[in-house]
Amino acid sequence: MMGVAYIKRSKTGRINIKIGNKVDYTLKAIIWFLGIVTVAAFLVFDYTGFHLTSALKETVANLQTMFLTPALTHFSWSEAFYQVGVTLALAVLSTVIGAVIAFFLALLSAENLSNQAVAKVIKTYVAFIRAVPTVLWVLIFAIAAGLGSTAAVLGMLFHSVAYLVKAFSESFEEVDKGVLEALRSTGAGWWQTVVHAVLPSTMTYLLSWTFLRFEINFSVAVAMGAAAGAGGIGFELFMASGFYFDLREVGFITYCILLVAIILEVASTQLKKRYFPSQQ
């Protein structure tokens, strides 16, 4: 790496032991930039109705009530269980349907399996969809389909498809070129290459991405319940905190969500350990 004959010295004649390069400069520049933007952000924030000491005191008191004395007042245990189920159901539907659609679109947008022009078009389109926050999709669909599970699933589906197409097509593009060529040279058709070469070598990645998306979709489903009236535990959380101001119920609901999310996370780490032992 380092030249032997030429030694970089500073103006005072000391040997430069740091190799200044583009990477270092970029890293430093990013850190400085982020720091300055952060300071600027605090200067322009809107502090309406904000008092630090009272807010902090209140938060601590609120958190204590929430997490130390959780209780249900407006609905029963079985109802809570059912609402968590509804949220999970929204996540399952948008993930499963999304994965199926994304699979076919990803085949068309993988550069080694499809026409370059088609791939470009799909990728651009998908990047566009991904840039819109899910909640905006849900609210836009809600105008056409009415608030409720249909709009929620459709909105979440849009975003899931966009996310999974990117992940899937990148997995497909990593398939060994030699394998594809070998199959093509035997006269295998497009579908045969997909079924016998692409699928077997990428299956575990596809499953792992899909499960990751399911994890994300669970928290998105909670969000849609709260922000877009999609029902489920998110809606109950929104009601408890925004309408009843019932901190103990908020605490209980938060615990429910936390429990499910942790179970999903543990499951996904276990799956990863099983399917990708080399990465651990």
Next chain:
Amino acid sequence: MLADQTRLSRKWQHIFLLIIVCCFTWIAIEMVQFDFYQSLLSIPTAGLWMIENLWITAETWREFPDIMLKLVETILMSVAATTIAAFISFFLGIAGSTTTRRNGLMAGLSRGIASVARNIPVVAWALILLLSFGQNSLTGFLALFVGTVGFLTRAFMESIDEVGLKSFEALTATGATYFQVIFKAVIPQALPQMLSWVLFMIETNIRSATLVGILTGTGIGYTFDLYYKTLNYEAVALVTLLIILTVIVIELTSNRIRKVIL
């Protein structure tokens, strides 16, 4: 023979998985009364509606300065939340990584904090914080901040783990102190990866900020909600377009930065 058997069991595993997924999907459809036919039908309806109504007219452009102001506030909020969260996660990550941890208690504690912060969705944090912080930028900032700490701590731990024990052991062998090892061996190697995660989180947070904004009444999310509820769809289109542009610009920029640093 053995290969055949594993292939067979693999096949059965996949069939089993497929059956489970189908069962769950069926239960899910029953539970939320999801109507395939109706939703298929509503996609073209929604598309038509969008084409008919989401036109940005000249009149809407008068709202542009107001919207821009809120958008900038949202961007600043996401960047600030990410940066400060990265600072905290940096220490939590070092305390929690298997390579650099000093004692089990600290490691367990930082992993626990990260797990709780990450697994309670940002929406829940927003609603909880809204109760005591009221309707201002700080509520949104804090909600994003907590979630980001959770995510970045986990990501940083993995980045530090990837560096591996070799350089850590090499420097320890020269008699370097713990902090010297961290700052001279671990951080320089893990930094590009860590910054790449920070950039990713800024992208994510701008999208989440919209959602948090709808709930806490701040930033671009509030603007969107206001126009949406007053049925001012031209302005809704403008807000959506500006969000798309922002997210795409930030994504492209961070992709270019990633190409340089990784």
